[in-house]
Amino acid sequence: MPAAHAAGIFIQYHRDAMPLLAVDNLTVSFPTADGTVRAVRGLSFSVEAGKTLGVVGESGSGKSVSALTMLGLNPGADITGSAVFNGKELLTMSQHELRKIRGAEIAMIFQDPLSSLHPHFRVGWQIAEAIRAHTSASKQDAMSQAVELLRLVNIPQPERRVEAYPHEMSGGMRQRVMIAMALALKPKLLIADEPTTALDATVQAQLMELLIQMQNELGMAMIIITHDLGVIASVADEVLVMYAGRAAERADARTIFFSPHHPYTRGLLGSVPSATGVVGSRLTPIVGSPPSLISVPSGCGFHPRCPFAMETCIDDQPDLIPIAAGPNHTSACWLPPDMTGVGIAMDTARQRYASTHRGARSAKLPGVIAAVEGAAVYA
Amino acid sequence: MTRFLIRRIVFGLITLWVIITLVFVLYYARPGVDPARELAGRAVTPALLENINKEYGFNLPVIVQYWNYLKRLVPIPGQFNLGTSNVNRLPVTTIIAQAVPIDISLAVGSAILWMVLGISVGVLAARRPRSLWDRGATVFVLTGVSMPTFILGLLLLYVLYYLLTIHGIAIFPKPGSWTPFTQNPLEWAHDLLLPWITLALITAATYSRLTRSSLLETLGEDYIRTARAKGLSERRVVYRHGLRSSLTPIVTQFGIDLATVLGGAIITESIFGLPGLGLTVVQAIEVENLPVVIGIVLVASFFVVAANIVVDALYAVLDPRVRVS
Ligand SMILES: Nc1ncnc2c1ncn2[C@@H]1O[C@H](COP(=O)(O)OP(=O)(O)O)[C@@H](O)[C@H]1O
Ligand code: SF4
Ligand SMILES: [Mg+2]
Numbered sequence: 001m002p003a004a005h006a007a008g009i010f011i012q013y014h015r016d017a018m019p020l021l022a023v024d025n026l027t028v029s030f031p032t033a034d035g036t037v038r039a040v041r042g043l044s045f046s047v048e049a050g051k052t053l054g055v056v057g058e059s060g061s062g063k064s065v066s067a068l069t070m071l072g073l074n075p076g077a078d079i080t081g082s083a084v085f086n087g088k089e090l091l092t093m094s095q096h097e098l099r100k101i102r103g104a105e106i107a108m109i110f111q112d113p114l115s116s117l118h119p120h121f122r123v124g125w126q127i128a129e130a131i132r133a134h135t136s137a138s139k140q141d142a143m144s145q146a147v148e149l150l151r152l153v154n155i156p157q158p159e160r161r162v163e164a165y166p167h168e169m170s171g172g173m174r175q176r177v178m179i180a181m182a183l184a185l186k187p188k189l190l191i192a193d194e195p196t197t198a199l200d201a202t203v204q205a206q207l208m209e210l211l212i213q214m215q216n217e218l219g220m221a222m223i224i225i226t227h228d229l230g231v232i233a234s235v236a237d238e239v240l241v242m243y244a245g246r247a248a249e250r251a252d253a254r255t256i257f258f259s260p261h262h263p264y265t266r267g268l269l270g271s272v273p274s275a276t277g278v279v280g281s282r283l284t285p286i287v288g289s290p291p292s293l294i295s296v297p298s299g300c301g302f303h304p305r306c307p308f309a310m311e312t313c314i315d316d317q318p319d320l321i322p323i324a325a326g327p328n329h330t331s332a333c334w335l336p337p338d339m340t341g342v343g344i345a346m347d348t349a350r351q352r353y354a355s356t357h358r359g360a361r362s363a364k365l366p367g368v369i370a371a372v373e374g375a376a377v378y379a
Numbered sequence: 380m381t382r383f384l385i386r387r388i389v390f391g392l393i394t395l396w397v398i399i400t401l402v403f404v405l406y407y408a409r410p411g412v413d414p415a416r417e418l419a420g421r422a423v424t425p426a427l428l429e430n431i432n433k434e435y436g437f438n439l440p441v442i443v444q445y446w447n448y449l450k451r452l453v454p455i456p457g458q459f460n461l462g463t464s465n466v467n468r469l470p471v472t473t474i475i476a477q478a479v480p481i482d483i484s485l486a487v488g489s490a491i492l493w494m495v496l497g498i499s500v501g502v503l504a505a506r507r508p509r510s511l512w513d514r515g516a517t518v519f520v521l522t523g524v525s526m527p528t529f530i531l532g533l534l535l536l537y538v539l540y541y542l543l544t545i546h547g548i549a550i551f552p553k554p555g556s557w558t559p560f561t562q563n564p565l566e567w568a569h570d571l572l573l574p575w576i577t578l579a580l581i582t583a584a585t586y587s588r589l590t591r592s593s594l595l596e597t598l599g600e601d602y603i604r605t606a607r608a609k610g611l612s613e614r615r616v617v618y619r620h621g622l623r624s625s626l627t628p629i630v631t632q633f634g635i636d637l638a639t640v641l642g643g644a645i646i647t648e649s650i651f652g653l654p655g656l657g658l659t660v661v662q663a664i665e666v667e668n669l670p671v672v673i674g675i676v677l678v679a680s681f682f683v684v685a686a687n688i689v690v691d692a693l694y695a696v697l698d699p700r701v702r703v704s
Pocket of ligand 2: 262263264300301302303304306307308309310313318332333334335
């Protein structure tokens with residue numbers, strides 16, 4: 001094989017391998033009167049073109065802040081790290097350059113469609129405005145595009161609905177309007193931050209279906225942020241589990257659901273209702289609440305709540321390391337890499353391992369209380 | 380929308396009726412007071428009292444007096460009657476008709492100035508909270524709010540009229556100058572410049588404060604984040620999306636202030652010798668010219684009620700959510 005050819009293949013390979021978005025060691029902190037809120041503490045992930053990344057974590061784990069930071073929508077934040085989108089560094093970009101990317105190449109939709117739409121403007125006008133911000137379309141042109149977009153997201157009678165104000169629509173319809181607005185310029189990446197959280201269950205399902213359909217038609221990549229693993233079960237190619245501003249675990253969706261390594265992921269799965277078909281040994285919520293991001297716990301941030309916490313976990317922060325259960329599977333936990341999966345047997349094995357790695361200071365750890373009581377693993 | 384407006388107008392008419400009735404009770408039907416004597420003023424004679432009693436029918440039962448009083452206030456030519464001045468025997472309506480154009484002129488000019496000035500300063504402050512701009516705006520607001528109108532008016536008069544004029548730079552006209560708009564618009568504006576500036580500087584402070592706080596709140600809203608996420612320019616985000624939502628409290632305040640100036644800017648008119656409703660009512664009180672006082676009270680109340688209705692209508696135009704309620 002001639003050398004040039006080999007190089008060509010190499011370059012080709014490389015181009016394919018380059019993700020659409022690569023975030024590396026991102027940190028975001030907010031100086032406040034009470035102290036510095038360390039909302040994101042060294043987060044790395046990537047999104048391939050046309051693929052869907054699900055970002056999961058309890059409320060307050062830094063999901064929204066990470067997303068907003070990429071678009072420069074976090075005024076007053078101290079930011080370090082890098083976020084390369086389509087070959088361009090977003091974090092050092094000027095506001096002017098960033099504006100050309102916002103809405104056009106990276107679009108975003110939010111949790112509450114009522115408060116996210118301007119109450120004083122008609123929805124058609126708001127969509128047309130997004131189009132006119134990035135193209136030289138005339139007003140009429142932009143408005144007829146708005147009608148087509150409403151039709152695309154399955155809003156009945158789009159010619160009439162463009163004239164409606166947000167308060168005249170239902171929650172589901174409003175979120176469809178937000179989606180239509182986000183898709184107006186055929187972005188390469190759509191970030192959906194809790195897109196269905198404010199809506200009821202049937203509407204949730206319809207909207208997720210719509211997002212998948214839109215992705216198939218437009219070929220964009222998606223980041224779907226949610227606190228509910230169930231929402232992304234059937235949508236995400238890859239899942240990033242976040243805890244206290246860091247990545248806890250990352251893997252393809254199947255691996256996350258069937259062979260999780262991180263006890264936090266394991267705990268989240270415990271709270272997935274059995275109707276989804278991916279259940280753990282029993283329905284067990286994670287005890288306690290996420291830590292204050294002003295004073296994050298030492299070592300592994302999850303240790304005050306982790307039923308398998310060990311002596312090391314109090315002092316040393318685990319990094320993401322490869323886990324054998326799936327391709328590109330990584331987890332940030334001191335438990336042995338082969339301890340993956342759900343179910344009582346694996347939980348017991350984890351507990352046994354943890355109990356042999358405890359020391360003098362372990363008395364306060366949550367798992368120990370459970371052991372003393374002789375009860376189940378989850379205290 | 381129409382139903383909303385009709386409701387507001389009916390409500391306004393009821394308010395007006397309550398005020399009118401209060402005026403009646405206070406001036407014509409207060410126990411122990413002879414209304415004819417009060418209306419006659421200083422140059423009282425038995426014949427005059429006789430006349431007034433006949434004209435107003437003060438010997439009739441109170442309810443009949445009230446009915447006649449209401450009829451005199453129905454705005455139909457020939458029927459509408461606010462009585463006669465007890466000083467120069469002119470109909471009160473004529474006196475008011477002479478004064479009102481001055482107040483309208485004062486209001487229009489100063490309102491434009493205070494809105495532009497107040498809102499601009501407020502926006503500057505809100506866009507850069509705690510910056511030098513913001514601190515400057517705070518000083519502006521504090522000065523405007525705490526500065527008495529008569530001090531500012533006299534100061535402007537002293538510096539811009541007196542000092543300049545004695546140094547041969549007669550840019551501003553002497554107090555008491557007044558040219559109707561229809562006669563010479565340029566001269567009209569020139570004569571009113573100092574009173575406009577006085578009223579505007581005093582009033583703009585409120586608008587700066589309102590704009591700043593309301594815009595700061597709006598800029599934290601989710602839909603502002605959406606506007607930025609769409610890729611709009613910061614200018615458009617602030618002015619089109621932010622200011623639009625902040626207009627509601629500004630419009631409310633505007634209604635109040637406009638009505639206040641229309642009903643007579645007593646101090647400004649007195650300082651600059653402008654015979655609008657304010658100066659007229661002050662002079663009427665000094666000579667116990669009760670018919671004129673009552674007439675101006677009624678007209679000023681009408682302005683307040685009308686301004687409120689206009690504000691409500693503006694709400695409906697500004698905020699589509701108001702239209703359904
Ligand atoms: N502008 C801000 N100033 C101070 N703290 C903030 C700001 N924005 C977010 N935070 C804090 O950052 C943390 C992460 O927030 P967020 O990313 O919204 O969490 P979630 O995962 O629920 O989306 C929270 O503790 C939140 O209070
Ligand atoms: S076992 Fe230790 S490292 Fe793993 S999640 Fe629990 S506390 Fe963190
Ligand atoms: Mg969030």
